[in-house]
Amino acid sequence: MKPMKYFVPLLIILICNFLSAEDGASILKKADQYRGTEGSFAMESTVTAYKDDVEESSLDLKIYVGDKKNSIVKFLGPGKSKGQVMLMSGNNVWIYFKKTKNPLRLTPQQRLLGEASNGDVARTNYTGDYDAELAGTVEVDGTSCYHLNLTAKEKGTTYQRIDYFVSKADSRPVKALFYAQSGKLLKEGRFSHPKKMGGKTILTRLTLVDAIKKGETTVIETTALSGETLPSQYFNKNYLERIK
């Protein structure tokens, strides 16, 4: 009987852990709904970098989301960025410059503009890239939130760990803390400005604040969402020069 004495509590702990992991994943899935639609779609975004609340530079982008792993970002302007096309496939990132003609590989940490990494604009869901674990509940800016601990499924993902805070009431993302592979806090993100797009409510603004450099902020704003799709074959680095 003695082994049973230890086995039963161990089993209970394991079941609880299993249930809480399940819970974390389902909360994350619901939270992802606020950042885009399911399956393939296209959206337009503007990324603006601020220093001490003064606008420094901005970028207009069109993003084609293929599935959880593939997305293409077309740079609409202004200036020299116009015509560049970026493919994010899994943890691979390639960029195509009109002048150089061949796609070049980038590292996931390469920044797009200001505090925004390529993954911040090209990925609209965390379910594909991260495992979620429910760490508890906390209050963020007066909102009662689930605290999800997201860990990257693979090495080379944009962030190795994210502390993700999701509203208990409606599973809406509120805040995220993004960490590097070394464990260092890189930036803090705030999700805001819900708007009806494509028949559902989308949080159109992600504000990223640098954790080290004071006063450096980047805002990623979704301006349009459509059902426009690209065939799966086009998410190939050799196709980038043809993206219209």
Next chain:
Amino acid sequence: MQRAVKVYLMFAVLLICSQQLFAVEYEVGFSAKEKLAKEIKKESVLNPDNLLGLGYPLCCETALHGDVEIYVNNHLTVNGSDSVFFTYENNEDGAEEKHEYEVENRVKELYSTLYAGDALLVDIGRKIEKNGVSYYTNPTDFLIDDEIAILGNDEADEKREGDLMARGELLVGSSFSFSLLYAPPTEYVSELSTRSEGITQGAVSWQGESMDLNLIFHYSDMWCTGTNYSANIGDSIEVHAEIALLQKSCRTMPELLGDEYYTLEEEEYAHPMEAVLGSVYTFQDGSAFHCEYYYNGRGFSRDQWESYNDIIDEAGDLVLPQNYQTIAAANGAFAQNRGFTFLRQHYFFLRYSKTFLADEKLEIAVMGMTGLEELGGFAGISPSYEINDHLLTNIDVTMFGGEEGSEFDLFYQRAVVSGCVEYVF
């Protein structure tokens, strides 16, 4: 000038007509480039006693003597019902020299793409087909002209023109693609794109979870084959490699003709290899550090280089009349073997850039290349500033130098400063 007007009239008609039928995307930009100053060595072992009458030592040629190159860059894309895709890119430049304008209209690309479903597409026309994953030079880029390749990728990309070709590509999912192209022999399209032999080139490309691999087979007057690969290690390191094997190559050496006179002789040798091994490290502030090792199997071996230097040393005393001819042969060998960074076999390239890739007002790049067999190389700094969304400025400063007997010591220029202003609509 009249030719330029005709081209623009044709362009305007094409634009108006196509706008009625298709979705049209047109971009135009202007850029003006000026060599602000260059410092030339009056004396070098390849130019003893200023035999070639070059420049002035320790002073600069000023902007007044330089050439202003004005480029008009057009890019037109016409899309029709997602089944036809037409791209036109030309580059027109006018160089001002001694108050005379020379306008040259270069069609860099003019091709149409036909889609057969989502997976098969065919390009017909003049197109730039570039292969490679390295920053400084691409050994697997078999279609590039040698004259352009020696400029390094930055300048070569600007000057390169497409080949007349038919090219098919089959996309298998998002992971595989197969391509096959045929470029027929062309008598004269422009100075830089004349092909005496037809070219057949096939490629297989694969992109996996964290790496990509490409295999290229090329056949024209000889066969070449190569592979290139790139991958990420963690979230901040990229690694890449390229290897190319050629059926043959030629090396030009001054050879004794009789007892005294040297003439240029071409020596053919089999299966030279070229390779690049490189990496990029991205810092948390967004800046990037590139390094690349370049092995050039087409370059002089140590023994060949020593005998080339012995010939030059021998000709240093210009009292002997035949030595003028020897120096001319040594200069010819320098040029015909594609000049520096292609003369020897081992090189190392470094570049540090502070940029956000897409859009940042100030961008600074520092780069350098060194030969690993003898001490020597070049170093440069290139700051660029975006005045507003449309107006960009850039200054390039490059300095060359090397120990005695190195290829960089043979080079006439010590420093080049150039400036560029670009307007993008």
